[in-house]
Amino acid sequence: MRILTTTLVFSFTLTSFAADWAQWRGPNRDGVNPEKGLAAKWPEGGPKMLYKATGVGVGFSSVVINDGTLYTLGDLDDACYLFALDLKGNHKWKSRVGEPKGHRGYPGPRSTPTVSGGHVYVLGQYGDLVCVSTAGKEVWRTNIQNDYEGRMMSGWKWSESPLVDDGKVIVTPGGSKGAVVALDAKTGKQVWRCKDFTDPAGYSSIIIREIGGIKQYIQLTGKSVAGMDAGNGKLLWKTDRSGRTAVISTPVYDKGTLFVTSAYGVGCNGFKVEYKNSTFSAKQIYKHSGGAGMANHHGGIIMIGEHMYGFGSGGLICMHYLTGEVAWRARSVGKGSLIAADGMLYLLSEGHELALAEATPEEYREHGRIRLQPHGRPSWAHMALADGILFIRDQESLSAFDVRKKK
Secondary structure, eight states: OOOOOEEEOSOOOOOOOSSOBOSTTTTTTSSEEOOOOBOSSOOTTOSEEEEEEEOSOBSOOOOEEETTEEEEEEEOSSOEEEEEEETTSOEEEEEEEEOOOEETTEESOOOOOEEETTEEEEEOTTSEEEEEETTSOEEEEEETTTTTTOOBSSSSOOOOOOEEETTEEEEOOOSTTOSOEEEETTTOOEEEEOTTOOOOBOSOOOEEEEETTEEEEEEEOSSEEEEEETTTOOEEEEEEOOOOSOOOSOOEEETTEEEEEETTTTEEEEEEEEEETTEEEEEEEEEEEGGGSOOOSSSOEEEETTEEEEEETTEEEEEETTTOOEEEEEOTTSSEEEEEETTEEEEEETTSEEEEEEOOSSOOOEEEEEEOOOOSSOOOSOOEEETTEEEEEETTEEEEEEOBOOO
16 A cells, blocks of 8 residues: 655645646747746755655656646556646546556656646556546547557657647557557547658657648657658658667757757767758758767757757767757766756756756856755656746655745
């Protein structure tokens, strides 16, 4: 029997969030929150912890925030569950997603929920795609491995976070029947499947961008990166880009340039995606192999201005987005994940160190660091930020820190 607890560190009042963080890596899936009024420096001992909730199960799912409720996935002994908590970390309800456990020594779900239109969409580690109402009632379910003959590039289990857009849920089962499928968000019935894109699924999540006046879904796999018409799933362009073992980081696209990166000795690539004479093309403009550039494992990339920030071999790296030139490298907190807001980077290492640094291409400037309580497993879940509160999901706990500027 597991006991659900919430440790209140001090009293506070939160009634609703001015800006939700309702999907993987925030409003635009880029890890950037537009909020202002956040602290540019932390006091000794770090930002104040508001609470630490437990009982959210084992796993690597991040937390999302929508309309006063927190959502995350986790394994209990009998199943993988979707958990809903209020803004003070008190449990509201849970809903079964699928079987627990997963890849050998790393059990638990990897995917992050998506909240849209009064429903929560989740993907379990065994391919269970489930729609649950925000009241906790299951609406529909399917399994992208069994029902769509899904195939993965390797055995780390499904990790993608579902994309919800224009009444559709878009996911990547992978395989010869079509790598990407769109389902009706209300019913779970298939709307389209991209049959000309047949790569096995990787671990990356889809982004939405407009290129050449056409709204597209862009996905990275272990073999290539591709863009599909958001309306009908037609493959618009694809370019080869080989990864190894696990290709995880979400693609970055801006100013006509697409950036992708992965670890295991692969590195990073920049592509110019163009639309000319009614035809799309993707041409490589730079490449860094291995640790020469940003070989990002799973921590995500932040782009601010014309520079990117992300973890690679040996620590944090800042690169020019359009040229691939490395501006600086710093050990920082070691390998981990990051998000950004109000000109600052929030850095979380897999070794449980949390730091605040400036988002500047000039040099690495850190303005606070604390060590979180370790538990023997790596901290892989990405952070979330909403209304000045930083949320950190770390295995069976969910912590909230006040990072607002003090008045």
